[in-house]
Amino acid sequence: MKKTPLYDEHLRLGGKIVEFAGWQMPVQYSGVVAEHVAVRERVGLFDVSHMGEIWVTGPNAQEALEHMTCNNVSSLYDGKAHYSAILNDRGGVVDDIIIYRCSQERFLICVNASNADKDFEWLTKHNPTDAKIVNASAEYGQIAVQGPKAIELVTPLVSGADLSTLKYFHFVECEILGSPVIVARTGYTGEDGVEIFVKADKTADLWRLLLEHGAALGVLPCGLGARDSLRLEAALPLHGHELAEDITALESGLGWIVKFDKGDFIGKGALLKEKQAGLPKKLIGFHLDDAGIARQGDLVSTVDGTQIGVVASGTKTPTVNKALGMAFVETPYAALDTKLTFVVRGRNIAGHVVQLPFYKRSK
Amino acid sequence: MEFPNECKYTKDHEWVRVEGGVVVVGITEFAQSELGDLVFVDLPPVGKTVAAHGTLCVVESTKAASDVYSPVAGTVAERNDALADDPGLINRTPYSDGWIVKLSGVSDAELAGLMSAEEYKKLVGK
Numbered sequence: 001m002k003k004t005p006l007y008d009e010h011l012r013l014g015g016k017i018v019e020f021a022g023w024q025m026p027v028q029y030s031g032v033v034a035e036h037v038a039v040r041e042r043v044g045l046f047d048v049s050h051m052g053e054i055w056v057t058g059p060n061a062q063e064a065l066e067h068m069t070c071n072n073v074s075s076l077y078d079g080k081a082h083y084s085a086i087l088n089d090r091g092g093v094v095d096d097i098i099i100y101r102c103s104q105e106r107f108l109i110c111v112n113a114s115n116a117d118k119d120f121e122w123l124t125k126h127n128p129t130d131a132k133i134v135n136a137s138a139e140y141g142q143i144a145v146q147g148p149k150a151i152e153l154v155t156p157l158v159s160g161a162d163l164s165t166l167k168y169f170h171f172v173e174c175e176i177l178g179s180p181v182i183v184a185r186t187g188y189t190g191e192d193g194v195e196i197f198v199k200a201d202k203t204a205d206l207w208r209l210l211l212e213h214g215a216a217l218g219v220l221p222c223g224l225g226a227r228d229s230l231r232l233e234a235a236l237p238l239h240g241h242e243l244a245e246d247i248t249a250l251e252s253g254l255g256w257i258v259k260f261d262k263g264d265f266i267g268k269g270a271l272l273k274e275k276q277a278g279l280p281k282k283l284i285g286f287h288l289d290d291a292g293i294a295r296q297g298d299l300v301s302t303v304d305g306t307q308i309g310v311v312a313s314g315t316k317t318p319t320v321n322k323a324l325g326m327a328f329v330e331t332p333y334a335a336l337d338t339k340l341t342f343v344v345r346g347r348n349i350a351g352h353v354v355q356l357p358f359y360k361r362s363k
Numbered sequence: 364m365e366f367p368n369e370c371k372y373t374k375d376h377e378w379v380r381v382e383g384g385v386v387v388v389g390i391t392e393f394a395q396s397e398l399g400d401l402v403f404v405d406l407p408p409v410g411k412t413v414a415a416h417g418t419l420c421v422v423e424s425t426k427a428a429s430d431v432y433s434p435v436a437g438t439v440a441e442r443n444d445a446l447a448d449d450p451g452l453i454n455r456t457p458y459s460d461g462w463i464v465k466l467s468g469v470s471d472a473e474l475a476g477l478m479s480a481e482e483y484k485k486l487v488g489k
Contacts, residue, residue: 016399032425033400033451225399229425291447293403293423315425316402323403345421345428 004049005141005203013221020224021114023050028223035226036318039189043147044222045210048195049203052116052137054109060129061107065099067128068266070249072259076101081169081184084257086119087267091248091274095119096239098186100171108182108197110142112239126266141203145210146193146230148361149217154194157209158183163194177205188227190234190359229317235285235326235357241296241313242283242326250274251328253283253356282334283312285356286342288323292349294342300327301341303350308333311342320358329353364392364489367458371474372483373434375416378458379477385440385465386474388419390431393487395457399424401450406442407464413437415473420463422453435473437466 002023010017015026026047028035038044056065065073071084080101086094095115100108111119120135127133145154155163161174163183171184182197198206211219228238237243243252250258250271258271288294293316300309314325333340338353370378376394380387395401405421413419413433420431442464446452453461478486 027426028399031400031454033402036425225424225426291403292405293428295428316423317425318402 002050004047005200006047006049006207009204009207010047015221015223018224021050021112023113025050026221026223028225029221032223032225032229033318035220035222036229038218038220039147039191039222039226039230040319041148042218042220043145043149043153043193043214044189044220044226045207045214046144046146046222046227047207048144049141049200050113051142052111052113052119052135053140053142053197054111054116054120054123055134055136056107056109056123056131057134058105058129058131061105061131064127064129064131064133065107066263066265068123068126069097069099070254070259070265070267071099071257072262073099073101073107074262078103079170079172081171081186082257083169085243085249085254086122087249087265087271088245089266089270090246091250091267091270092245093239093243093247093249093252093254094122094245096237096243096254098184100182100184102173115239139200141198141200141206142195143198143203143207143210144187144189144193144195146187146189147191150191150193153210153214153217153219154183154196157213166194177202177209179205181206188236189230190236190357191230191361229315232313232315232325233317233320233357233359237283237326238313247328248274251279251281251283279331281309281328281330283326284329284334285326285354285358286324286340286351287354288342288349288351290349290351292342292344292347293323294325294327294344294349294351299343300329301343302333303339303341305341309340317358324354324358326356364396364487365458366391366480366484366489368480370458370480371434371477372480373432373477374486375432375434376487377431377434379434379474380458381474382465385467386435386437386469387462388434388464388466389457389462390422390453391483391487392457393489395454395461398422398429399426401453404446404450404453404463406444406446407439409439409442411439413439413466422450431463433466434477435466435469437469439464440467441465
């Protein structure tokens with residue numbers, strides 16, 4: 001099993017280690033609720049070093065990415081990143097990714113830990129150009145600093161850039177502790193914050209620096225448990241839950257990053273066809289009205305018992321403080337306020353369709 | 364970790380305590396720390412009969428649902444409805460305010476077969 005550069009830090013901080021996607025990762029330190037609340041109200045640190053980093057470089061890098069990802073790569077400029085996806089020819093989601101344009105010939109892709117090797121092989125195999133594709137995952141650690149005080153925490157530590165003016169989904173290549181880093185104003189929590197790419201052997205130094213400087217701001221190290229409850233409140237999809245190779249990007253609600261008007265790309269034909277025919281199912285948000293929690297795999301039916309869907313993610317989250325989740329349901333049942341029944345361990349629990357996201361921060 | 368001497372324990376990490384003719388049941392401090400912050404407890408109805416090692420209730424953290432097994436056979440005489448509003452009582456005070464149910468009709472022989480605090484402490488290595 002793989003360990004991130006921060007493994008010893010997690011043990012030292014009392015992190016409870018679990019296996020996740022082949023990695024030994026902390027699921028929590030002080031407690032999921034306290035960590036979740038720290039991110040909503042102050043600031044939290046996450047070890048996201050298990051995420052993969054793939055470089056696509058060369059004069060044809062943009063053309064290669066245009067073909068193998070669904071968002072419009074030509075709309076990027078130096079220092080701009082966007083959310084995108086690698087699709088298969090059925091329009092299913094191989095992985096959801098962030099693409100960072102460092103220069104016209106240098107793009108960084110951040111991919112999910114569980115898919116990093118698969119993505120690298122996929123990109124290498126489907127590359128229609130001579131662009132160079134390198135899996136650099138082992139060279140980088142990554143720390144997410146998330147919460148309303150994240151910018152206040154990180155800004156004074158950075159030399160060569162002013163984070164306070166860095167816009168959402170923009171990034172800068174700069175230095176912390178004399179070591180090169182990439183600081184991106186992105187995250188997976190629904191709060192303001194940054195994600196910092198750092199050399200693997202400097203990751204622990206950066207982690208300790210952030211904890212030390214963040215103490216006065218009430219920083220907490222946060223585990224995968226809080227990461228999941230935070231992303232779910234913000235309705236950010238997770239591959240393996242809301243996204244999968246046998247569910248199309250449109251069904252998963254990723255239509256906003258599928259750019260039919262850019263040129264051809266893998267999956268375009270299948271998605272165009274599906275769009276014209278109408279989606280058979282859709283991803284919806286739900287609240288439960290009775291006591292209980294519906295989780296991934298629990299079946300969804302109409303109030304009169306016809307099965308029409310399945311839960312993708314569900315829990316009771318600390319900030320919204322309701323049993324909630326996301327589910328795939330047949331399109332006729334996806335309208336807001338539609339009453340649904342969730343089958344949890346053989347018991348029927350009433351719920352209804354709600355607007356996503358469950359939580360939106362005040363700006 | 365604390366494992367009060369007046370309680371008896373199971374290998375599934377429940378505790379019982381005899382209190383005025385009924386048997387109070389909860390989960391141990393070790394169990395709550397392994398489960399993490401609880402956000403929901405699915406309590407059984409009063410009057411339900413449970414078998415020893417049968418599912419007594421389900422406790423849920425943000426991440427997962429876990430069964431709590433009944434340490435002994437009996438009938439649910441009372442349940443801790445305060446857990447509906449504040450499941451964290453189990454995390455904060457597992458042996459007092461975090462009790463789950465009170466069982467009646469429990470046999471003394473079955474109680475005698477459960478582990479002492481010393482034995483349980485050895486089992487969990489704390």
